[in-house]
Amino acid sequence: MKPPPFDYIVADSVEMAVAALAQAGGDAKVIAGGQSLVPMLNFRLLRPSALVDINRIQELAFIRETEGEIRVGALTRHYQLETSPVIARNFPVLACAMTHVAHLAIRNRGTIGGSLSHADPAAELPMMALLLDAKISIASASGRRVTAVRDFLLDALTTDLAPGEIVTEIALPKLPARTGWDFQEVARRYGDFALAAVAVTLTVSDGVIAQARIALTGVGPTALRAADAEALLVGGKLEPSLTGHAIENVRATIEPDTDLHASSDYRRHVAGVLLGRALNRAWCRAQECAA
Amino acid sequence: MIKTRDISVTVNGTLHAATVEPRLLLADFLRHGLGLTGTHVGCEHGVCGACTVLLDGDSVRSCLMFAVQADGRSVETVESLGRIGQMNALQESFHAHHALQCGFCTSGMLITATDLLKKYPLATDREIREGLSGNLCRCTGYEHIVKAIRAVVACNSGEAR
Numbered sequence: 323m324k325p326p327p328f329d330y331i332v333a334d335s336v337e338m339a340v341a342a343l344a345q346a347g348g349d350a351k352v353i354a355g356g357q358s359l360v361p362m363l364n365f366r367l368l369r370p371s372a373l374v375d376i377n378r379i380q381e382l383a384f385i386r387e388t389e390g391e392i393r394v395g396a397l398t399r400h401y402q403l404e405t406s407p408v409i410a411r412n413f414p415v416l417a418c419a420m421t422h423v424a425h426l427a428i429r430n431r432g433t434i435g436g437s438l439s440h441a442d443p444a445a446e447l448p449m450m451a452l453l454l455d456a457k458i459s460i461a462s463a464s465g466r467r468v469t470a471v472r473d474f475l476l477d478a479l480t481t482d483l484a485p486g487e488i489v490t491e492i493a494l495p496k497l498p499a500r501t502g503w504d505f506q507e508v509a510r511r512y513g514d515f516a517l518a519a520v521a522v523t524l525t526v527s528d529g530v531i532a533q534a535r536i537a538l539t540g541v542g543p544t545a546l547r548a549a550d551a552e553a554l555l556v557g558g559k560l561e562p563s564l565t566g567h568a569i570e571n572v573r574a575t576i577e578p579d580t581d582l583h584a585s586s587d588y589r590r591h592v593a594g595v596l597l598g599r600a601l602n603r604a605w606c607r608a609q610e611c612a613a
Numbered sequence: 614m615i616k617t618r619d620i621s622v623t624v625n626g627t628l629h630a631a632t633v634e635p636r637l638l639l640a641d642f643l644r645h646g647l648g649l650t651g652t653h654v655g656c657e658h659g660v661c662g663a664c665t666v667l668l669d670g671d672s673v674r675s676c677l678m679f680a681v682q683a684d685g686r687s688v689e690t691v692e693s694l695g696r697i698g699q700m701n702a703l704q705e706s707f708h709a710h711h712a713l714q715c716g717f718c719t720s721g722m723l724i725t726a727t728d729l730l731k732k733y734p735l736a737t738d739r740e741i742r743e744g745l746s747g748n749l750c751r752c753t754g755y756e757h758i759v760k761a762i763r764a765v766v767a768c769n770s771g772e773a774r
Contacts, residue, residue, distance in 0.1 A: 330615075363636075427672040427728070512742070
């Protein structure tokens with residue numbers, strides 16, 4: 323249970339980090355919080371030639387508010403996201419979701435760039451990035467690019483990130499006024515990976531749902547958005563029959579795996595129950611905003 | 614051959630210089646390099662919480678960090694909290710409430726509770742339990758651990774009034 327030998331490079335800037343990755347030719351790994359990487363090293367599931375440590379790159383640790391969006395640096399720790407006044411004001415749903423990420427000692431260290439790049443199918447951050455239509459900024463030795471999170475999450479533990487690329491920040495467009503929200507999760511033990519989790523935002527205008535967003539995690543190879551269920555909510559008032567349709571639609575769409583922790587049927591059932599709760603809470607919150 | 618690194622780390626207020634392999638876990642550096650065996654190593658993959666220490670005041674798993682990453686930073690282990698005859702309030706409360714049986718998880722529990730008490734109101738037992746959910750006690754003595762922390766919260770809020 324000790325990691326294999328590796329060379330260790332401390333990067334002081336993004337340029338230095340991507341240069342080190344390019345030089346290693348795909349055999350190096352970036353280490354940020356290390357909360358998923360170090361267990362994999364300790365188990366010797368990975369044997370990188372080198373670790374490029376980005377923990378000292380100050381330019382990657384920030385939460386900034388601009389007129390239309392919030393930009394969050396890749397090195398932002400989960401605990402900072404959980405407690406940031408800017409996040410609390412703009413995305414209370416995100417602050418709430420962060421309290422479900424593992425345990426304090428993990429949240430103190432784990433980073434948002436790391437969680438996105440690791441892309442665990444039951445993690446909260448990828449689902450929240452999907453819910454909030456995040457744009458992901460990526461750097462490599464050959465330049466920079468921006469991609470939508472829905473094009474970034476490809477499969478379980480698999481992203482669009484090429485060897486030599488690192489996530490530098492995410493940008494989250496602000497939500498419209500009168501948007502209610504909720505986050506619901508079931509895990510075996512508080513802080514464990516979700517057996518199923520649902521996050522919802524409902525924007526209400528003239529008494530009906532003008533925009534609905536539903537994101538889920540733990541119920542497929544990646545976090546996902548329930549686009550069909552979102553579409554059938556728009557234009558309606560949240561009544562039990564409409565909630566029922568949305569639940570039915572989501573249960574019919576998702577294909578959760580059976581594993582050691584829960585069966586596929588259980589996860590499908592729970593996802594529907596959580597969606598019902600989340601829609602009701604989000605609808606109530608949206609009414610409070612309107613009042 | 615991987616080259617070793619020179620590091621200097623402040624541990625419990627004392628500056629230590631050492632030469633380490635990059636793969637040396639912080640937990641092993643503390644235990645074997647400095648002889649600070651109060652930090653316990655259970656699972657070595659971040660699940661049990663026994664090896665939790667404070668890094669610049671924030672709780673972290675010392676089995677999920679390399680000693681080389683602590684270069685220039687400050688680490689506090691359970692040895693910093695108090696000593697026999699001079700235990701701090703949290704340790705005294707663990708003692709008074711029988712919050713340890715075998716003691717293996719205790720240092721991680723104490724360090725985790727130290728950070729929790731600093732960052733969260735811990736107004737309910739549920740909050741305390743959720744805060745401790747990343748620390749395993751295989752004697753299953755959670756009830757007493759929760760009581761010990763609750764007593765410290767009560768004492769602190771009494772002082773604040």
